[in-house]
Amino acid sequence: MTDAADARLMDAYDAALFDLDGVIYLGPVAVPGAVEVVAELGATGKGVMFVSNNAAPSPDTVVTKLQRLGFAAERGNVLTSAQVAADALAEVLPAGSKVLVAGSASLAGLIAEAGLTPVASADDEPVAVLQGYDPVLAWPLLDEVCLAIARGAIWYATNDDASRPTDRGLVPGAGGMIAAVGSVIPGTPTTFGKPHRPMMAEAVRRTGAERPLFVGDRIDTDIVGANNAGMDSLMVFSGAHGKHDLIATGPGERPSYIGADIGALLQPPRRANLTGQIASCDSQQAVAEESRIVLTTTPDSVTTQLDALWAIAVLAWSAPYLDATGALELLDLLP
Ligand SMILES: [Mg+2]
Numbered sequence: 001m002t003d004a005a006d007a008r009l010m011d012a013y014d015a016a017l018f019d020l021d022g023v024i025y026l027g028p029v030a031v032p033g034a035v036e037v038v039a040e041l042g043a044t045g046k047g048v049m050f051v052s053n054n055a056a057p058s059p060d061t062v063v064t065k066l067q068r069l070g071f072a073a074e075r076g077n078v079l080t081s082a083q084v085a086a087d088a089l090a091e092v093l094p095a096g097s098k099v100l101v102a103g104s105a106s107l108a109g110l111i112a113e114a115g116l117t118p119v120a121s122a123d124d125e126p127v128a129v130l131q132g133y134d135p136v137l138a139w140p141l142l143d144e145v146c147l148a149i150a151r152g153a154i155w156y157a158t159n160d161d162a163s164r165p166t167d168r169g170l171v172p173g174a175g176g177m178i179a180a181v182g183s184v185i186p187g188t189p190t191t192f193g194k195p196h197r198p199m200m201a202e203a204v205r206r207t208g209a210e211r212p213l214f215v216g217d218r219i220d221t222d223i224v225g226a227n228n229a230g231m232d233s234l235m236v237f238s239g240a241h242g243k244h245d246l247i248a249t250g251p252g253e254r255p256s257y258i259g260a261d262i263g264a265l266l267q268p269p270r271r272a273n274l275t276g277q278i279a280s281c282d283s284q285q286a287v288a289e290e291s292r293i294v295l296t297t298t299p300d301s302v303t304t305q306l307d308a309l310w311a312i313a314v315l316a317w318s319a320p321y322l323d324a325t326g327a328l329e330l331l332d333l334l335p
Contacts, residue, residue: 009257009269015047015209016265022217022239023262025069027167031238035070037262042072047207053193053221055082055132055158058106081158081193082107082132084202088192089128089156090114098124100148102141103132122147131189132158133174146184159193161221165240195225215262219245223255232256234264242335243309247316247324258310260302270307272314279315284308286315286327293324305331
């Protein structure tokens with residue numbers, strides 16, 4: 001028998017659902033150690049699903065990229081918001097229905113594969129509009145989107161991420177294209193990607209998991225999405241969000257666990273204890289001192305700083321009037 005305290009985080013779950021950018025890879029390179037962790041999960045019979053909001057690349061392009069980086073990926077364990085949207089539209093619209101696609105060629109291809117008819121003009125009288133991220137989207141297509149919706153087409157979007165991280169900084173994501181249409185059309189589209197339920201539900205359905213764990217780097221899509229779907233989550237610090245984002249979360253936005261990267265899946269889970277206004281996690285302790293949170297310990301490694309952060313988080317969430325700024329500044333090894 002393994003002592004429960006020594007159990008690995010992943011022991012309590014039967015599948016890991018991974019966000020991609022910031023978790024599995026950083027742009028063109030794999031997150032260090034991620035290939036080995038995913039291989040170990042596969043070898044121990046855990047389900048693995050790669051879940052991406054980016055609707056521009058085809059699922060096969062995502063599979064090829066993952067394989068090139070060394071991950072055991074195939075069409076069956078890659079899910080993009082484009083696939084979820086195409087399948088969902090095929091379920092609610094009669095076969096052959098015209099759909100105005102304002103997205104990549106791959107998105108239009110998935111709509112056709114799903115038995116619908118992609119069109120590019122409001123004059124084709126589409127019954128629905130589907131917006132998806134396309135890095136070379138032509139502005140006149142947004143005109144067609146607005147005109148089609150104004151004439152009665154149902155408004156859909158693959159995902160609504162406001163921004164997209166690149167190696168040169170943040171640029172507008174699918175949410176920017178939706179906002180452009182929203183400046184003319186009242187309301188919002190029905191949306192499928194994280195943090196919305198359809199994508200999370202489909203990812204779980206495809207793994208057949210009963211106890212899935214979502215692993216992500218963004219609070220607003222990954223962690224909120226997991227919470228919306230009633231799933232536990234691990235927030236990793238290898239991507240977009242960091243310690244300040246974690247502390248600033250409200251109820252419904254908080255992860256079940258934190259870790260430096262997906263290597264945390266193979267380590268014992270971090271647990272914090274809160275007694276009054278004293279929070280501890282492993283060797284680290286945070287306490288309330290007047291209106292501030294202070295550390296009574298000196299974390300000097302990534303591991304102990306994550307322990308300290310988890311203690312600070314538990315205390316800060318229990319008493320939102322406390323100022324954690326000074327304590328967070330000491331965690332200089334964390335983003
Ligand atoms: Mg990400």
